[in-house]
Amino acid sequence: MKNESIDRPFSLKIYLLIIIILSWPFQIAYPFLGEAFKPLLLLSMIMVAVATYIAGRFVFRDGFENAGWRWGKPRHYVYAFGLALFLWAFPRAVEQLLGIYESPQDVSTAAILVEFLFSFTITLIPAFGEEFGWRGYLLPHLFARYNTRLALLLHGFITWVWHLPVLVVMGTQMEANPFVSVPLIMLISLIPTIMHAVVFAYIWSSTQSLAVSTVYHAAFDEVRDTLEGSVGLGPLSQNWQMLILTILGIALLWKAKWKKTAESSL
Structure with missing residues (x-):
């Protein structure tokens, strides 16, 4: 239940400071330690939940009663997986059929599925970390x-800012001059990231469930990573999701009806 003793009103600056202090060190350390330490990115996602728990339980003491503690309906999970597949697997299939991008290696469908199920399962907890923080706590x-x-745009911008260490690393890994590539990748990613956050928010709001938004989050990440690590992603695959998410986010922002808190299942 919501704690009646409130030490101080919610402060966005304090909340984000707690998150940055606890999660950014893992994002920053990863590029210096190498690809073998990529799991540090998952730890940074988990630390969003840790920081949120500290903020809601000990700093602001406003609790998490309406964060979205419902399982949702089976069809919600079907839609979540379907959207992730449409964003990544569909354009990759089109590339293969049209000969736009040939796979660099021959990998069986069974091997891809096994790899996806393994990585998807591992990613569920980190994905919950972000959903609990950004949708279950910050957005309300x-x-x-x-x-x-x-509120939706600001929450999307905050999630983009949180990813900045990763975006900087991606920019420095490009062949172009880092002073050009880093600002370029930051600029290109800004609108799609904000609009994707709106899509995440709608999934959470419409289903009243952190579980459903968590499953979509893990599915989106791992369909992408599994395909990239097995059959590769061509130019259509890499740009399709940004286009679709931008269009979908704008449509939801303009027309959707929003539930501003998730009802408690208790």
């Missing part, structure tokens, strides 16, 4: 302060 606070669209 922003809804309480701002109008719906501004």
Whole structure:
């Protein structure tokens, strides 16, 4: 239940400071330690949940009663997986059929499926870490302060800012001059990341379930990573999801009806 003793009102600055202190060191350490330490990125996602728990339980003491503690309906999970497949597997299949991008290696469908199920299972907890923080806790606070669209855009911008260490690393790994590639990748990723956050928010809001948004989050990440690590991703695959998520996010931002908190199942 919600704690009646509130030490201080919610502060966005303090909340984000806690998250950055606890999660960014893992994102920053990863590129210096090498590819073998990529699991540090998963730890950074988990630390979003740890920071959120500290903020809600000990700092602001406003609790998590309406974060979305429902399982959702079976069809919600079907839609979540379907969207992840449409964003990544569909364009990859089109590339293969049209000969736009040939797989660099011959990998069986069974091997791809096994790899996906393994990585998907591992990613569920880190994915919950972000969903608990960004959708279950941060977004309702922003809804309480701002109008719906501004709250959604601000929460999306915050998630983009949180990914900045990873974006900087991606920019430095490009062949172009880092002083050009880093700002370029930051600029290109800005709108799609914000709009994707709107899609995440709609999944959470419409299903009233952190479980469903967590499953979509893990499915999105691991369909992408599994395909990239097995058959590879061509130019269509890499750009399709940004286009679709941008269009979908704008449509939801403009037309969707939003539930600003998730009802408690208790």
